[in-house]
Amino acid sequence: MKIILKENNKNLGEKGEIKMVADGYARNFLIPKKLAVQATKKSLEEREVWMKDEKKKEEKFVGQAEDLLKKLEKMDINILSKAKEDGSLFGSVKEQHIADEISKELGKDFKTKFIDLEAPLRKTGDHQVKVKLAPKKEALIKVTIKPEEA
Numbered sequence: 529m530k531i532i533l534k535e536n537n538k539n540l541g542e543k544g545e546i547k548m549v550a551d552g553y554a555r556n557f558l559i560p561k562k563l564a565v566q567a568t569k570k571s572l573e574e575r576e577v578w579m580k581d582e583k584k585k586e587e588k589f590v591g592q593a594e595d596l597l598k599k600l601e602k603m604d605i606n607i608l609s610k611a612k613e614d615g616s617l618f619g620s621v622k623e624q625h626i627a628d629e630i631s632k633e634l635g636k637d638f639k640t641k642f643i644d645l646e647a648p649l650r651k652t653g654d655h656q657v658k659v660k661l662a663p664k665k666e667a668l669i670k671v672t673i674k675p676e677e678a
Contacts, residue, residue, distance in 0.1 A: 529554040530567035532575050537563060544579055546572075593661040600659055600669050605629045611652050611675035620648035621673055626657060629671075649673060 529551045536543050546567055549558065558564035565571050607625055610618040623640040630638040644658040644666075652673045660666040 531558060531564040532567050532571055533564050535563050544575060544582065546575075590662055590665060593665045597659070597661060597665060597667040599634070600630070601667050603630070603633055603669060605633070605657075605669060605671045607671065607673050608676045609652070609673055611673075615652040615675075617650050617652065617673070620650045621671070622648045626671055 529549060531547055531549055531554050533541055533543055533545050533547060540547055540549070547564075549564075554564065554566065559566065605626060607621055607629055609621060612618065623643040623645055626643050626645075627638050627640045642659055642661055644660050649655050649657075649671070652675050655671045655673065656668045657671045658666055659669055
């Protein structure tokens with residue numbers, strides 16, 4: 529059966545793509561879960577209109593992402609955490625801690641899904657953290673972890 533994907537699916541493809549799948553898979557799984565629709569003449573025409581709208585939204589988002597990345601690169605994110613004398617932390621700094629600090633700086637909500645940490649930060653000092661807002665739109669930001677004063 530020919531279908532149009534309504535959501536990104538790591539096994540099938542990107543939102544809006546037209547794919548051929550087994551009839552049972554489409555009827556029993558994809559269509560009932562609203563992950564896809566059957567590719568009919570009407571749905572293909574609707575897809576064309578939808579794809580044009582999505583392209584405009586994406587261009588606008590990419591422009592906003594570039595502006596936000598420029599702001600983030602200029603920011604110094606400072607996080608206070610309890611630390612031992614050798615600089616190792618009691619616990620660790622994770623994506624949520626960084627997102628909270630960015631949210632405070634920007635004055636609006638910043639989601640953790642944009643922060644790409646390979647592992648939680650466990651030492652005081654300066655760290656480079658990758659922020660990825662869109663495909664091919666990423667930047668390194670400086671995160672400084674300082675020990676809390678007792």
